[in-house]
Amino acid sequence: MMLRLLTAILALVLGQAALPALAQNGPLRIVIDEGVIEPLPFAVPEFVAENAAAAEYAQNITRVIAADLEGTGLFREIPREAFLSTVTSFASPVQYADWKAINAQALITGAVSVDGSGRLSVKFRLYDVYSQAPLGDGLQFGGATGSWRRVAHKVADQVYSRITGEGGYFDSRVVFVAERGPKNERAKQLAIMDYDGANMQALTDANSIVIAPRFSPTGDRVLYTSYESGFPRIYLLDVASGQRRMLDDQPGTMTFAPRFAPDGRRVLFSLAQGGNTDLYELDLQSGRRSRLTDAPSIETAPSFSPDGSQIVFESDRSGTQQLYVMPANGGEPRRISFGQGRYGTPVWSPRGDYIAFTKQNQGRFHIGVMRTDGSEERLLTASFLDEGPTWAPNGRVIMFTRETAGAAGAPGLYTVDITGRNLRKVPYQGQGSDPSWSPLQP
Template sequence: MSLLRIPFLALCALLATPLGVAAQDGPLRIEITEGVIEPLPLALPDFVAETPGAEDWAAQITQVVADDLTGTGLFRRIPSDAFITQVSTFTPDIDYANWKAINAQALVTGAVAVDGGGNLTVKFRLFDVFSEAPLGEGLQFSGSQDAWRRLAHKVSDAVYSRITGEGGYFDSRVVFVNEAGPKNARQKRLAIMDYDGANVQYLTDSTALVLAPRFSPDGERVLFTSYETGFPEIYQLDVGPVSRQKLSVPAESMTFAPRYAPDGETVVFSASINGNTDIYSLSPGGAPEQLTNAPSIETAPSYSPDGSEIVFESDRSGTPQLYVMPASGGEPRRISYGQGRYGTPVWSPRGDLIAFTKQNAGRFHIGVMRTDGSEERLLTASFLDEGPSWAPNGRVIMFTRESAGADGQPALYSVDVSGRNLRQVPTPEAASDPAWSPLLP
């Protein structure tokens, strides 16, 4: 499933119209932190099939790109029957007046080819209709037919990044807990999928209860908690060729809530020893190091992106609240002071925000706050929302929402940091505890 990304300008000599125009700073820009009342009108003609046998691939790739971009809530695809100009080649003469006439603010053209070995090449160009200029250079991506959705996601990431100024998040994966069976006898196993719910694969069977999967910074390994021995222990699983190992954590202790440090090697987790729960770290080849020492429950640790601090949940003040301490341990500072109970904090990959679960007045919320506890904002509210996980660009959060009642089921949802665009993520069965990977290489 290898992919190759090269500037499209390298192939200009083979095309009817050269594309050597660099990006221009124009008015086409979306600021997604402020909320968008009207999505940006986007013209996205079907990608052109440049070789025999590429027609179906072109249609499928176009649809995934459209779904990616419109799924953000930031873009609105203009129907093709509104087009004054039909795009039948990858290098058409752009009549900007015709695109302005249908209120298009951005235009994406693309093409798909299949080579003699069956590999796909996808190329695209992005135009700022208002400024009447290309927005960046054309790019192409190549890979096997099995990787066709990744090729589409990479196009979407590039378009999204150029228009919003933010990193993309479409070419990424989510590991989660797949749940089946009645509520009082739920079977759980780890599963992995594309960010949008496609390509589900199962990583464990349902013979043992599993909880809290967490990706490594390189997206190649997953930490999780398993009750295989009858009480919680932490395992590490490689998601390339699937293999797993149990971590060398304190013997005869319950260990849970694991998470990797930014270095991808050190692991921070909670351990319950002699009835007291504290936070520990474990470095490769070393012994577990105790980071907290208090007669209270310390859990759900999460590193800052630079690895210098850890945010965690503690009930040392009487109710669960959020605290930040140096990564080596030391005196923590409390950062949550609103009404209610706070838990499951996760540091944004951008380093600017901390997401959390909040319970107050019989409702559960997913919220965000600054790293000093200021500017708290609640993004959701329901019977049970919990367990936030950040997209690679730090602008979208995925979480678990469970419905009420005896037949209530958990499902995965996503929401952006402005509180807009709440969407359910499709999964084959009930699902919980998502963890978002970094962008794939």
């Protein structure tokens, strides 16, 4: 019942006709017949350590998988104390009656081994308890022992995808502005971490102000704006090597709000010159710059549609800050935001179905989504200051900056489902702002 229920709700909230559901008494089928959301109960016994060197990794990998799934708000882990069965061998037959008795709808089993060269191997299976059958084939992932968290995220992505019918997002990273110090004198530097706040590392020093980092479509490069020259300039950073270079260094101009094109070869950005701010495109290989807008208003925060055919951006050409869409090569923009308040920082969903944005209205800030024509506007959050949305690779979850009020107020990173459910703080140490979510790692 729960598996069909979850799939029905996922289909409804995502505006899709249907998604594959897990049948309780048969093969996969399409079922949309419920209207109340309830997290799916799952069991994940500790993965079997197939040799002594794998014991700690097996325990840690199991915990990360459980945390990934439960953190979505779509799954609920059944505590280990409730188990009637234990799994001591990956080859052991599943005691379905024991798992059904504790209301487990899905069961994840696995095994971990580490060879003499320090190579980690993780295999897993996913079972539909009520159908008493595996859900898909078993899989095996490998890697260095230092990459055990990535392997755990890959397993969780597979489980998530098989149950929901959507792509996963756990094996991804986030680049953001790490901040420290008092509110009126914060040190800022670029940092990168796993989507869940683990493995954080600095990408730049804190000697100058940095803002608005943006991942490339392949996740190996980052665009950002730095004030180290005294004026805002765009830089391109190679994540692996740390090498960077300034882009479009034209005297008498300021450049900011960069974003990659879907092909990764071009960059959209705002350029301010002579008191006017317009949108430009830069070819990274040739260095050729093209002007896309020419208006006395301020045009900024551009974002491509996933197919590269359109651009959404913010502009005050109507007298207030609103959202507009235009062809990717320029042309007449059309306004898509018409609600009360001001709109900014639009970002096109990787699925192409929604645009996320920041909205300010009556002294409150919101993260919201709307269809690409401006219809079906939905506000997901409300607080003293919420801003700067970025999409998970599967287009279901949004990460953003939330800053608390007062002299001691500090920025942090939060996530929320596109339904407005499951608001969570990203569990990392320190302060942070301006997140950008990477695609899934290769």
